[in-house]
Amino acid sequence: MSHHLLEVSDLHYTYPDKTKALxxxxxxxxxxxxxGIVGANGAGKTTLFLHLNGFLFPEKGSVTVGDTVLxxxxxxxxxKRVGMVFQNPDDQLxxxxxxxxxxxxxxxxxxxxEKVLERVEDSLDRVGALxxxxxxxxxxxxxxxxxxxxxxxIAMQPDILVMDEPASHLDPGSRRQLVELLKxxxxxxxxASHDLDMILDTCERCIVLGDGKVQADGPTVDIxxxxxxxEANHLELPLSIAKNM
Amino acid sequence: MTDALLSPVVGTGFWAGTITVxxxxxxxxxxxxxxxxxxxxxxGVLAAFIFAGQMINFTIPGTGSSGHIGGGxxxxxxxxxxxxxxxxxxxxxxxxxxxxxxxxxxxxxxxWNLGFYPCYVAYPLIxxxxxxxxxxxxxxxxxxxxxxxxxxxxxxxxVVLQTVLSARSELPxxxxxxxxxxxxxxxxVVEGFVTAGVVGYIRTTTKETRDETAVPAYDIRxxxxxxxxxxxxxxxxxxxxxxxxxxxxxxxDGLEWSLKxxxxxxxxxxxxxxxxxxxxxxxKNITLLxxxxxxxxxxxxxxxxxxxxxxxxxxxxxxxxxLGGVIVLGFVLGIGLLIxxxxxxx
Amino acid sequence: MTIPGNEYxxxxxxxxxxxxxxFVHRLDPRAKLLTTLFFVIIVVSFSKYEVAGLMPFFIxxxxxxxxxxxxxxxxxxxxxxxxxxxLAIGVFNPILDTEPMVRLGGVTISSGWxxxxxxxxxxxxxxxxxxxxxxxxxxxxxxxxxxKLGAPTVFVVQLMFLYRYLFVLVKEAASTLQAYxxxxxxGSSISIRVITQVLGNLFMxxxxxxxxxxxxxxxxxxxxxVRFMRPHGIRALDVAFTLLxxxxxxxxxxxxxARDLGSLITGGG
Numbered sequence: 001m002s003h004h005l006l007e008v009s010d011l012h013y014t015y016p017d018k019t020k021a022l023x024x025x026x027x028x029x030x031x032x033x034x035x036g037i038v039g040a041n042g043a044g045k046t047t048l049f050l051h052l053n054g055f056l057f058p059e060k061g062s063v064t065v066g067d068t069v070l071x072x073x074x075x076x077x078x079x080k081r082v083g084m085v086f087q088n089p090d091d092q093l094x095x096x097x098x099x100x101x102x103x104x105x106x107x108x109x110x111x112x113x114e115k116v117l118e119r120v121e122d123s124l125d126r127v128g129a130l131x132x133x134x135x136x137x138x139x140x141x142x143x144x145x146x147x148x149x150x151x152x153x154i155a156m157q158p159d160i161l162v163m164d165e166p167a168s169h170l171d172p173g174s175r176r177q178l179v180e181l182l183k184x185x186x187x188x189x190x191x192a193s194h195d196l197d198m199i200l201d202t203c204e205r206c207i208v209l210g211d212g213k214v215q216a217d218g219p220t221v222d223i224x225x226x227x228x229x230x231e232a233n234h235l236e237l238p239l240s241i242a243k244n245m
Numbered sequence: 246m247t248d249a250l251l252s253p254v255v256g257t258g259f260w261a262g263t264i265t266v267x268x269x270x271x272x273x274x275x276x277x278x279x280x281x282x283x284x285x286x287x288x289g290v291l292a293a294f295i296f297a298g299q300m301i302n303f304t305i306p307g308t309g310s311s312g313h314i315g316g317g318x319x320x321x322x323x324x325x326x327x328x329x330x331x332x333x334x335x336x337x338x339x340x341x342x343x344x345x346x347x348x349x350x351x352x353x354x355x356x357w358n359l360g361f362y363p364c365y366v367a368y369p370l371i372x373x374x375x376x377x378x379x380x381x382x383x384x385x386x387x388x389x390x391x392x393x394x395x396x397x398x399x400x401x402x403x404v405v406l407q408t409v410l411s412a413r414s415e416l417p418x419x420x421x422x423x424x425x426x427x428x429x430x431x432x433x434v435v436e437g438f439v440t441a442g443v444v445g446y447i448r449t450t451t452k453e454t455r456d457e458t459a460v461p462a463y464d465i466r467x468x469x470x471x472x473x474x475x476x477x478x479x480x481x482x483x484x485x486x487x488x489x490x491x492x493x494x495x496x497x498d499g500l501e502w503s504l505k506x507x508x509x510x511x512x513x514x515x516x517x518x519x520x521x522x523x524x525x526x527x528x529k530n531i532t533l534l535x536x537x538x539x540x541x542x543x544x545x546x547x548x549x550x551x552x553x554x555x556x557x558x559x560x561x562x563x564x565x566x567x568l569g570g571v572i573v574l575g576f577v578l579g580i581g582l583l584i585x586x587x588x589x590x591x
Numbered sequence: 592m593t594i595p596g597n598e599y600x601x602x603x604x605x606x607x608x609x610x611x612x613x614f615v616h617r618l619d620p621r622a623k624l625l626t627t628l629f630f631v632i633i634v635v636s637f638s639k640y641e642v643a644g645l646m647p648f649f650i651x652x653x654x655x656x657x658x659x660x661x662x663x664x665x666x667x668x669x670x671x672x673x674x675x676x677x678l679a680i681g682v683f684n685p686i687l688d689t690e691p692m693v694r695l696g697g698v699t700i701s702s703g704w705x706x707x708x709x710x711x712x713x714x715x716x717x718x719x720x721x722x723x724x725x726x727x728x729x730x731x732x733x734x735x736x737x738x739k740l741g742a743p744t745v746f747v748v749q750l751m752f753l754y755r756y757l758f759v760l761v762k763e764a765a766s767t768l769q770a771y772x773x774x775x776x777x778g779s780s781i782s783i784r785v786i787t788q789v790l791g792n793l794f795m796x797x798x799x800x801x802x803x804x805x806x807x808x809x810x811x812x813x814x815x816x817v818r819f820m821r822p823h824g825i826r827a828l829d830v831a832f833t834l835l836x837x838x839x840x841x842x843x844x845x846x847x848x849a850r851d852l853g854s855l856i857t858g859g860g
Binding site for chain 3 (some may be wrong): 246247248249250251252253256257267268269270272275278281282283285286287288289290291292293294296297298300301302306307314315316321323331332334335336338339341342343345346348349350351408409413414415417421435436438439442443445446450451484490503568569570571573578581582583585588591
Binding site (some may be wrong): 053 | 804813818819820
C-alpha cells in the first residue's frame, strides 16, 4: 500500500537562466487516486514532471515515491516506480516495431525472455492493442500510438502513472477511446492536460498549478466549475460544463 | 558506384574495408555511449535528418540545375568521425535497399567513398586543423568548404579507381579522372557552402540559446580519433590495396578464377566452353542455322588484347548466346507470368 | 513542393509490400540476404562481354516477384529511373571499343556494344535483386539478419533508429520547407540560403527531439544498451532455400545454358 504514494513537498526549482519555475509546490497522492493537473503554459507543469522522473532534482523541498526520496542515487529506483507517458507518442515509441518498444522496459529490468513475452502481451491486451503486436511503429494511427505508449509504460509495472497531455495528437474518436481506457484503469494516476473535459471525465481530484505554486487542490467537480478560479489561472470552463450553465 | 560496373574482387574488397571500419567505429562509439547514453538517439535522428535533408532539391547557383546535399561532412562535424561514419553508413544502407541506389555489392564501395573520406580523412586532417577550438566564423566556414571539397575529390577519385580496377568499362583511367574530378569540384564547392551554412546556423543558434561556445550541441572533442587508429587504418589500407592489385593483375577476375579452381579441384566435370558433349552429340544431328556461327569452331579470341578470361569470348558462340539468351529470357518471363496468373486465380 | 517526392512515395510502397505474407515473405531474412548477396556477386563475376550467360539469372528475381506478389510495374519503374551512372559510364564501351564481335545477319555487333549490353543486364539484375529483397523483407528483418550475421549491435541499433525516424523527419522537413516557401516570394526554387536555414532549423528541432527520445528511453531503464528479443532460430526450409538458390546460381555460372541452347540451334561452337 504505502509505496503507491507520491508526495511532493515545498518543491522549488530555478532554471540556470534564473527563471523561477517552481516556488514551493506541495501535494500528496495516495493509492488508487486519479489526479488531474491543470494550469496555463509556463505554470510549472513540465518542470514538475521532470522532477517526478529524476530529470531535474529539487533545489529545495523533496519528491518522495513510496518511501524513497528522490536523489541522484535513487533516480533509477524512482524511474521504475513512476511510469511516464510523454506528450509526443512519436518520441516515446522509438523502436521500429511495437513488440520491441513494449519489451524495451522489461528487458532493461533484466527479466527472462518468457516473462518479457508474457508482460508485453498482457500490457498490450490491457490497452486493447494486442493486435498491433507485430506492427511497425511508424505505420500506426495517432490513437494506436498513444495506446502503445501507455502499454510500453505499464509493462514496467509502475506504481504510479504520470501522463503529460495524453490527448494531444489525437482525433476526437481516439480521444474518446483514451478517456474510456483511463477510466477503466485502477492505477494511481497523475494527468496533466489542457483538455479540461478529459480531466473532468477521468480524475476525481484536480490540482491547479499557477505561477509555480498550487493555486487550488480539491474535487474536480468543484474546481472545474469555478469560473473565477479558472479564469484567474488563464483557463476556461470545460465545454461540457459551460454548455450547461 | 553501382553493382554493374564492379568486379567481384573490387566489390568484396571494399566491403571488407568498410566492414572493418564499421567494426572499429562501432567499438569506439560503444565506449562513448557508456559515457553519454544520449548519443544513441542522437546519432539515429541525425542520420534521419540527413536522409530527409537529401530529399530537398535546391538550385545550384549559376548552373540552372538543381541538386541535393550529401551530408557526409555535416555528419562528421556534428558527430565526430566514428559516430559520423556509422550514421553515413546507415543512411547509405537504407538508400541502397529502398532507392536501389547502386545495389548491395556496391554499398561497400559507396560507404567507403562517401563515409571514410569525410570522416577519417577530411575531418581530422583538414577540418580540425583549420577549425580549432574557438575558431572564428570565417575559419569555420573555410574549414567546412575546404574539407567538403577534399572529401568529394577523394570520393570521386575512389569511384574512378574502383571502376578502372573492375575493368568493366572501357573508359581509360586518365580520361575518366579528367571528367570526374572537375564535376566533383563543383559539387564539392556547393556541398561545402551548405555545410558551412548549416554548421554556422547551428553555432549561432546554440550560442543564442545556451551561451556556450561549442560548435554543435555535443562536444566533438571527445570523439576525436587517435593517431594510433589512423596508423592502423593506413596500414590496413596498404595491405588490402597491395593484395588487391596483385590479385587484379594476376587474375583479371578473381572470383572466376577461384570458382574454376574450386570446381576443378572437386573433380566436377568442367565443361569446355560451349562444348558440352551431350550438346555436341545432338548438334551433329540437328542443326537449324548452321551458317550463323562466326569463325565457327575457332577457339581463338576475336580480338587481340581481350583477356583470356573464362568463358572465352568467341564470336560464334556469342551469336549462339544471344539467341539462346532470348529463348531463356522468354522462358523465364513465361514462368513468372504463369505463377502470377495462378496466384491471382486462387 | 519538392518533398515528399517520388522517392519517398516509392519507399513507403516498398515498405508496405515488405509486410506481405507469402512464402517469400516468410523466409528468414538471413536466407534472403545471403542469397541476394551471392546472386549479385555471381552476376557481376561474368566477364565483360558476357550477355547470354546472364539470361538464366532472370529466373531468380522473376520467381520472387511472382511468388512474392510484387507489382512488376513498381520494380520496372524504379529500375528505369534509378541512377543513370552505370548507363552513362557504360556508353563509352561502344564508343571506344569498335572491334567486330558478332555478325547477326548483315549487322555486325562490336565487342563494345556487347560489353554495354552486359553492363545493362548486370545493372537490371543487381538492382532488381536489391529491390526485390526489400519488397519481401521488412527492414526490421534485415536489421535482425545483419545482427545475427555478425554486424555490431551499435550499428544495427543505428539502422533501427534511422528507419524509425526517417519517416517522421521527412514529414517534418516537408512542413519546414513549406513554412519557408510560403514566406518567400520567389517561385518553387530553393536557394542555398534557404536550404541552409531549413536544415539548420530542422537540425535544432532534431536535437530537441533526440532529447525527448532520450528522456523516454531513460524513464524506461535505458543504460546505454538497447535490448531487443531476437527472432527464433533458422528453419530447415530457410537453409534449404539458400542452398538450393546458391547451387542454381553456381550451376548457371558454370554451364552456359543459354549459349548451349543457342549452339544447338545454330550448330556453332
